[in-house]
Amino acid sequence: MTPKIPSFAPNVDHRDVEHFFTSAGWSRIGAGDWAIALLSSDGQTVARISPFDPTGPYTAELYRRTEHTLLVPRLFAHHRLIGGGDLMLMERLHSVDPADAAGLHRLIADEDESVAELTGILREIHARAIAELPWCGPIDENPSNVMRGSDGRLVLTDPFYADGPALYATAGSDPDAVVARIPEDQRRFMTEIPLAASGPWDAADREAMRAGLAAADARR
Secondary structure, eight states, X not given: OOOOOOOOOTTOOHHHHHHHHHHTTXXXXXXXXXXXXXXXXXXXXXXXXXXXXXXXXXXXXXXXXXXXXXXXXXXXXXXXXXXXXXXXXXXXXXXXXXXXXXXXXXXXXXXXXXXXXXXXXXXXXXXXXXXXXXXXXXXXXXXXXXXEOTTSXXXXXXXXXXXXXXXHHHHHHOHHHHHXXXXXXXXXXXXXXOOTTTOOOOHHHHHHHHHHHHHHHHHO
């Protein structure tokens, strides 16, 4: 059953939507480097909320265009948030055995006939992301990017990502280069990603990066 989809004003950010969902009884069930996950009170729907995710629209396009293959999560709604954030509402997913995950990744890498349509669209969208996004990374083959849908099928999740180490290293050492390539309204909250897997990220370091980017903006 498709959940009721809330409507948001065009100027909401990641904090606004997190507050909306938690006030409605949703609870946090996880966090990664780029986003947190909130679970609906009925346990069926997840909100993936990111303060800064340049690849969100590309992932949402993949989910929509390949939904009929049953190899991606069911996406109920996608919203870009002010400042470069991203919100996806999708079916709840569950972790899988690493061997099962590796099997699906191998089928995609080998362009197996059973995943041919998914593979073609995946590579088409990724090629466009590489051309359009600064610091876009390769297709992610991490086993954690394969999960099990609510009906037990294997699905590919979050295959696109920004090359965080390179992007954030540049933001720290050469903020003018980041400012020149990513508009301010698309990176306003880039220092607020959770970094739950790679962190912690010292608050003073975050503030120093924000100050460096603001100074670079002022020089333009």
